[in-house]
Amino acid sequence: MTKEVIIDKINDFLIDEFEVEADDIAPEANLKDTLELDSLDFVDLVVAVESNFGVKLVGEDFVNVKSLQDFYDLIENKLG
Template identity: 80%
Template sequence: MDKEVIIEKINDFLIDEFEVEAEEITPEANLKETLELDSLDFVDLVVAIEASFGVKLVGDDFVGVTTLQNFYDLIEKKIG
């Protein structure tokens, strides 16, 4: 799966499930501050990503993941 498909799926999920405005979704957007995802939202996001991409994510995977770009890179790495 190429990076553009990964980004599109994640962005669509953020828009559909978390009602994030499309213009707020940028690679440098902070997951907690800009996108206003709380801990429960983050758990929901992880579950959905695991189901959509067939990957398993654990807490240590998120060390240093603060921006949407970090998250895209993490999912790309897990798939690859």
């Protein structure tokens, strides 16, 4: 799976499942602040990643994830 496909899938489920405005989605966007994701949303995000990519995420995976770009990279590394 290419990085572009990963980014497109993530952006699609952020828009569809988390009601994030498409204009707010940018690589430098902060997951908590800009996208307004709370702790419950992160649980839903883990479920969405598992169903869309077939990879499991745990809390430790998010330690260094601040921006959307960090999240893209995390998924790419998990798939790699």
